[in-house]
Amino acid sequence: MSGFFYYLAAFALVLGILVIFHEFGHYLAARWAGVKVLRFSVGFGRPLWSRRWGPDATEWAIAAFPLxxxxxxxxxxEGEVAAEELHRSFNRQPVQRRMLIVAAGPAANFVLAVLIYWGLFWHGTEEFKPILGTPVSASPAAAAGLENGERVLQVGGERVQTWQEMRWVLLQRAAEQDQVELEVINAANEITIRRLDVSSVRRSGWEGDALDRLGFGLYRPRLPPVLGKINANSAADAAGLRPGDEILSIDxxxxDSWADVVRVVRQSPAKALRVEVLREGARIEKTVTPAAINEGGSEIGRIxxxxxxxxQARAALMITVSYGPWSAFHKAVVETWxxxxFTLLMIGRMITGEVSWRNISGPxxxxxxxxxxxxxxxxxYLKFLALVSISLGVLNLLPIPILDGGHLLYYLVEIIKRGPVSERTMEIGQQIGLTFLLMLMAFAFYNDINRLLFSG
Structure with a gap:
């Protein structure tokens, strides 16, 4: 599968799962409340496929516009309702039931995230240990005295086991503090406290990767340039390279190390390279032309x-983290919360101007x-799905007309004033909400285009 279609398929699967879970939350709540569901549609516009199924002959459809x-x-x-079905009409339900039906969509997204994290934490995931590489010169990490090979034990007093945990806790601390204490241990088992200035993350408007801005790098041990697995039909395979070949020189x-091989290959997309290898004591020369691969908007080589x-190197770098079923569930709930x-905090700071709007991502x-x-x-992939599901849940709860949160706001007003919001007020709100969402989508597309044109 080509890169474009692979990425498109991965995106379509994420989008499909999120939409189905969200709308299924609405559907289940409506069924529980006794409301008749006429159609369940994935996508908008003209149905490309539909089928009626269920006790109410609900139309299940996949429509042309998938977002x-x-x-x-x-x-x-929305239409005339037969007298015998008035009690099953959504607008006839008590306001608390209507609120439940509307809130069930975003709730389903949070439930999906909890289920994903629960499964991952219970099954166990292999991740990088928080071992630091040489910090970028003149960076906050270098100023803090962090050194190559040091492993982070705690961030701001919170224990971390993996690189991703370290990153996440640092982000949380950077949202509130200018300085964070890191407890690190070196190869001689000496524990040291490093004081890291994280204020640059906020000053930058949270643009880019926070760890890159702080000057962090992942520790990379020196590995000899010996080939392992060769992918079938790859550039290395076509050149006749074999597992066990030791690369001596390129052009x-x-x-000297595998890192040298990776660096030269990445810098040489579609360029023929003369590679000298040592095979069973004999020096052999091969010509390898790295395939040109698009990565992050720039072209790199890959063989x-x-x-x-x-x-030994893998054991030194990686750790498998797993929990029992109940501990995993508790951690999943905490992670989702x-x-x-944090997502809500960032949205709030985006509104106040503390976080750059360039952080908004489009499709x-x-x-x-x-x-x-x-x-x-x-x-x-599952962690990415959980994160986007959380973002979708939070976004839909914002008090913006058209979104679920906007409807919940109307119902809250209805409870306070003991009467429904007027049709005119709702109509104006819908227009404002639609305008805001269209502007948001336009801005997201603008950011996408900028990343495509100017990244890398």
Whole structure:
């Protein structure tokens, strides 16, 4: 499958799962409340496929425009309702039931995130340990005295086991503090406290990757340039390279480590390279032309070969983290809550101008991340799905007309004033909400185009 279609398929699967879960939340709540559901649609516009099924002969449809979906319920405001079915009309339900039906969509997104995290934490995931590489010169990490090979034990007093945990806790601390204490341990088992200035993350408007801005790098041990697995039909395979070959030089430049091989290959897309290898004591020269691959908007070379598996190096770099079923569930709930609260905090700071609006991502960027995470493995893809599900849940609860949160706001006003909001007020609100969402979508597309044109 070509890169474009692979990324498109990964994005379509994410989008389909999120929409189905969200709308199924509305559907189940409506069924529980006794409201008749006329249509369950994935996508908007003309149905491409539909089928009637269920006790109410609900129309299940897949529509032409895929960015979203909806559940259409029996409602007197949208058409005539037979007298014998008035009690099943949405608008005839008590306000508390209407609120439950509307809130069930975003709630389903949070439930999906909890289920994903629960499964991952219970099954166990292999991740990088928080071992630091040489910090970028003149960066906050360098100023804090962090050194190559140090492992982070705690961030701001909170224990971390993986690189991603370290990153997440740092982000949370950076949202509230200018300085964070890191407890680190070196190869001699000496524990030190480093004080890291994280204020630059906020000053930058949270643009870009926070760890890159702080000068962090992942520790990379020196690995000998010996080939391991060779992908079938790859550039390395076509050149006749074999597992066990030790690369001595590329274009007459001596190679000292696997990192040298990766650097030269990435810089040489579609360029023929003369590679000298040592095979069973004999020096052999091969010509390899790295395939040109688009990554993050720039073109890199790739030959389809991995470094020879070094079990000791892998054990030193990776850790498998798993929990019992109840501990995993508790951690999943906490993870979902923390990420929801952080997302809401960032939205609030975006409104006040503390966070750059350039952080808003559109479908192109989301598709790119979906494809990248899918290539990294099922664990990364599921984590990406959970994160986007949380974002969708939070976004839909914002008090913006058209969104679920806007409807909940109307119902809250109805409870306070003991009467429904006027049709005129709702109509104006819908127009304002639609305008805001269209502006938001336009801005997201603008950011996507900027990333495509100017990244890398």
């Amino acid at each position: 979203g979906g909806y559940v259409k319920m029996l409602d007197e405001r 007459e430049q001596l190679v 389809g070969a991995a470094v020879s598996d070094h079990g 923390d990420k929801s609260a 192109v960027t989301i598709a790119d991340y979906a494809g990248q995470s899918a290539r990294l493995g099922i664990d990364y």
